[in-house]
Structures are given as structure tokens and as C-alpha cells.
Amino acid sequence: MREVKHLILNKRFRTIFLMFFGFFIQYWWIGKTKRFLNKDRLDQRYRDIYTSQAKKFTKTAIELGGLIIKLGQFVSSRVDILPKEFTETLSELQDSVTPVETDIIQRKIEAELSGSIESLFNEFVYTPVAAASLGQVHKAILKSGEQVAVKVMRPGIKEIVALDLFTFKVLIAFAKRFTKVSRFVDLDDVYHEFQEVITEELDYKKEAKNIEIFHEQFMDFPGVSVPNVHWEFTRNEVLVMEFIDGVKINEIDKLEGMKVNKKKLASILYLSFLKQLLEDGFFHADPHPGNLLIKKDGTLAYIDFGMVGRVSDQMKENMVKLAIAIYLKDAGGIVEAFDDLGILRKQTDKAALMKHVRVILSGFADGGFNIKNLQKEEILEELREFLYQQPFQIPSRTTFLGKAIMTVFSICNGLDEKFDLVALTMPYVEDMMKGETVNPAKDTVLDQIKKTFLNVIPSFQKVIRLIDQLESGEMRISPPKLFEKSFYEQQTYQTRKIVLALFGTGLIISGAQIVEQNNVIGIGLMVVGGLMTLIQAIRTGRVRRRSRRRHPFLKTKT
Numbered sequence: 001m002r003e004v005k006h007l008i009l010n011k012r013f014r015t016i017f018l019m020f021f022g023f024f025i026q027y028w029w030i031g032k033t034k035r036f037l038n039k040d041r042l043d044q045r046y047r048d049i050y051t052s053q054a055k056k057f058t059k060t061a062i063e064l065g066g067l068i069i070k071l072g073q074f075v076s077s078r079v080d081i082l083p084k085e086f087t088e089t090l091s092e093l094q095d096s097v098t099p100v101e102t103d104i105i106q107r108k109i110e111a112e113l114s115g116s117i118e119s120l121f122n123e124f125v126y127t128p129v130a131a132a133s134l135g136q137v138h139k140a141i142l143k144s145g146e147q148v149a150v151k152v153m154r155p156g157i158k159e160i161v162a163l164d165l166f167t168f169k170v171l172i173a174f175a176k177r178f179t180k181v182s183r184f185v186d187l188d189d190v191y192h193e194f195q196e197v198i199t200e201e202l203d204y205k206k207e208a209k210n211i212e213i214f215h216e217q218f219m220d221f222p223g224v225s226v227p228n229v230h231w232e233f234t235r236n237e238v239l240v241m242e243f244i245d246g247v248k249i250n251e252i253d254k255l256e257g258m259k260v261n262k263k264k265l266a267s268i269l270y271l272s273f274l275k276q277l278l279e280d281g282f283f284h285a286d287p288h289p290g291n292l293l294i295k296k297d298g299t300l301a302y303i304d305f306g307m308v309g310r311v312s313d314q315m316k317e318n319m320v321k322l323a324i325a326i327y328l329k330d331a332g333g334i335v336e337a338f339d340d341l342g343i344l345r346k347q348t349d350k351a352a353l354m355k356h357v358r359v360i361l362s363g364f365a366d367g368g369f370n371i372k373n374l375q376k377e378e379i380l381e382e383l384r385e386f387l388y389q390q391p392f393q394i395p396s397r398t399t400f401l402g403k404a405i406m407t408v409f410s411i412c413n414g415l416d417e418k419f420d421l422v423a424l425t426m427p428y429v430e431d432m433m434k435g436e437t438v439n440p441a442k443d444t445v446l447d448q449i450k451k452t453f454l455n456v457i458p459s460f461q462k463v464i465r466l467i468d469q470l471e472s473g474e475m476r477i478s479p480p481k482l483f484e485k486s487f488y489e490q491q492t493y494q495t496r497k498i499v500l501a502l503f504g505t506g507l508i509i510s511g512a513q514i515v516e517q518n519n520v521i522g523i524g525l526m527v528v529g530g531l532m533t534l535i536q537a538i539r540t541g542r543v544r545r546r547s548r549r550r551h552p553f554l555k556t557k558t
Helices: 002-009 011-036 039-064 067-075 084-095 102-113 157-178 187-201 204-217 252-257 262-280 313-327 331-341 350-361 377-389 399-415 421-434 442-454 459-472 481-514 519-550
Strands: 121-124 135-142 147-153 238-242 282-284 292-294 300-302 308-310
Touching (some): 011 039, 039 084, 067 157, 067 187, 102 147, 157 187, 262 399, 282 399
């Protein structure tokens, strides 16, 4: 009871709790009045509420600081449970943190390192080069003459974090009791993951150890660097490391002025992150542009290792499955890998999802991918609406992984508008198959290749089952409106082609089996089957030439 009374008297708790309680009241009221609104007005009312709540949350987070900013950054990636009005607005919190006053920071450093600023450094810049929700970074020069970055934890932040975590726990209990959110996402699991990552961020010695792990992982990886740690100046709340002089990876104008090959840089970022996920199982969980700096020589430098994630062996295996499915441009394999990774809920319409994956894969033509084909506003809006309405989820304990993957892909597409993850994944998978070097993912790759070839044998049964499902109406698909007509025509053509091919092949096999008993009938069946197969091959060639000229995703050769 005392704890509850103490919380109620705490202004910070009241501000956060009343904000979320107000959000709940808005949803409750619209639920009571929605029967009086038509669909368009109801949708607009929801969008208005999302926008106003996102702005309210952002304003409150900037005023209060602390963990609520971290929460906003954290949930801004949850496109599976939040609409775009929220995620787009909350993304503004990345650069909205006010630095701590100079004299407070000075006292903090001197207390942690047991010495005055003048005795510790030849030079110390009091204006921070970066300020975050939990700490800030200053530039300094050691007595040895080396430039260093001094990362200092905000005074009193641990107490604020403890209070905010308890507040979030109360809000989650409230949401589970009075809302339906828990039907779509495991709130307790999200809270525990958030708590674990934040708790680790409050210990700079753990971050220093993370830096050393990354050093070892990328020791022989060209084009990537990690700062060195100065352990003699590192404490739980102060971290001193090598200062990386570079520009943010998304500062395109500066990169062009430095003559940096942006396409090569995108491939380095993608492959380095692929290595973290598939080989090392230890990844940078917050790779936003401020933590990815480009040196003058074009080297990519990872900084800020407070947020890291780990990938289990089982998840690593499923990620390799996904990489192979992308390598094979196998829409069904991609959806299956999503399911194995826990991205799909039980109610997911896998047939509809597979259609959307095929739309994306159809953008890969002649071994290349043109991102512009998928950046048309109407396509993106339909795809996003599908993803939001379908029962998708970020898997348990992998919220930070999902956020990191989306951030990396976004940066790569910004660097290279023709960024082709398939083309980059292919040689990576092929290198793993060669077996020239020891690779933790190699056995998984070989196992998956074996399974792929074994699946060829029963593939005819799957084709026949697919045709039965299409004819009976058991399979129902809901592709984007923009491609509905072309998908229907292509589906009809493909079904007819498969049936004719199977029928022709069946005649050839039947003829071969009875040719010894009856030459005339056997040879006749083989000839008819061969003619059917030949005619179908000629038609396929003509259709391919015509579709290459008219298909919106295929490039016209000049």
C-alpha cells in the first residue's frame, strides 16, 4: 500500500500513467460510439486518434526524458502492433534528447575516475558530440595524445529507469485486464526483453566487453572497424574508448564529397550484419545511422554497443533457411521460414502472404532488383495495410532483432536504390557451401540443400494437390488490387500449362511402359505426348517473350 501511495504522489508516475489512461479512455469511447459511424468516418476517427496520441507521447517523452524516450524508440519498430501514424511519429525521438549540464557531467566523471578533468585529460570538450536517453558522449584527448570518446551515464538515471520500469509494469497489468492487446502480443515477454536490454545498458563495463567481442568477430573482415577500449579509464558509469572521426552513414552528400562508393558500402553493411546473425549469433541491436560512421577511407565503423542481441542456434538455423529461400527465390520457402522463425501467428493466411512475397520477388529481374518498382505509393500502402491487418508478430524475445534488421535494410536502400539482397546473399550462401573455411552455418546450409533436392521427388503430388485446391475453391487468395487481374490471368495460364505438361509426360511414360506389348499403341502414345510437350514449350517461349515486353517488373532490353 505504501508503494502505491508513494507512486501516486510521484509526479513522473502520474504524468505517464494518466497519459496512457487517457489513451485507454479514447479507445473505450470510440468502441462505444463506432456503431453510429460509417466505415470511412470510423477509419478517419481512428487515424486522428493515432496521430494525436503519437504526438502526445512524443511531447511527453521529450519533456520527461529517461526510459520513456527509450520506450518510444523501442516500440517505433513494432509495425506488427502499431499503425503507421504511431511508428512514423515516434521515430522523431531518435534525435530529441537534451544534454546534461556541463558542471554536473564534470562532477560525475571526476567522481567515477577519482581525479580532476585536468589531471585525466590534456583536453576535454564539454559540448557533447552525442546525447542519448541514458548517457552522452564527449570528445577528449588523453595525456598520451590519443583522441578518445568519453561516454558518461546521466546522473540519477538508474533511479528514473527503476521507476519507469515499475510504471510500465503497472500499465501492462492494466492493459491485460481491460484491453484486448494481449490477444495479439505477449506483453509480459515484451516487457522482460525490454527490461533485460535496458538493464545491460546501465553497465558500461558490459558494453566494453561487447566491444571486445565485436573486435574479435571482425578482426579479419575487410571494410569494418570497431573502436578500442581504454580499460584503465572505464568504470560502470564511464566508458573511454577510441574516438571515431567519421560521418553518419545516411549523410549522402558528405559521402559523395568523400568519394565513397555507396553501393559497396551498402554491401559491406548488409554482409557484416548477415555475418553477425548467421555466423556469430551476436549482433548490434541498435544500428541506426548515428551508430554507423564512415571514415575518410570509406571504412564502416560500428559504435555504441550498449544494445546487443544474441541469436540462438535454432533461430540461426531458421535464418539460414530464410537465406536459402531468398537465394532460390522460393516464395513458399520464405513463408515457411517466416513461420519457423515465429513471425507468423497461427491464423495467418499463408496463401495470401505467399502471393505478396511473389509480387516482391517478381521485382528481381535478370539477377537484379529495382527497389523503385516497389516504391510506388499505391503498392507500398496496400502492402503495409496487408501486413498490419494480417496476424503478424515479431517473434518472442526478438523485438530488437526485428528493429535492427528493418533499420539495416532501410539504410542499404538509401545508399543504393538498386540494392539487391538476393544478389548479395547468393555468393554468401555459395561460400558457405564450398567449405574452404570453418563456418558454423555450413552444416545447416548443406542440410537444407539436401532437403531441397529431396523435395523435388514429391513435387508432382504438391502440384496435383494445388490444382485440386484451386478448382475446389479451398485455396482463397487476396492479392493487392493493383495486381489482381494479372495474377488471375497468370494463374489460369500456369494451371493450364501444368496440366498439359503433366498429361503429356504421362502419355510418354505410359507409352514407354506398353511399347513392348504393343508397338503401335505405345509409340503412338509417346508421339502424342511428345507433340503436346513440344507445343507447350513453344507456347511458353512466346509467352515469355511477350511478358518480358509488358510485365511491369521486367526491364526492357535495349
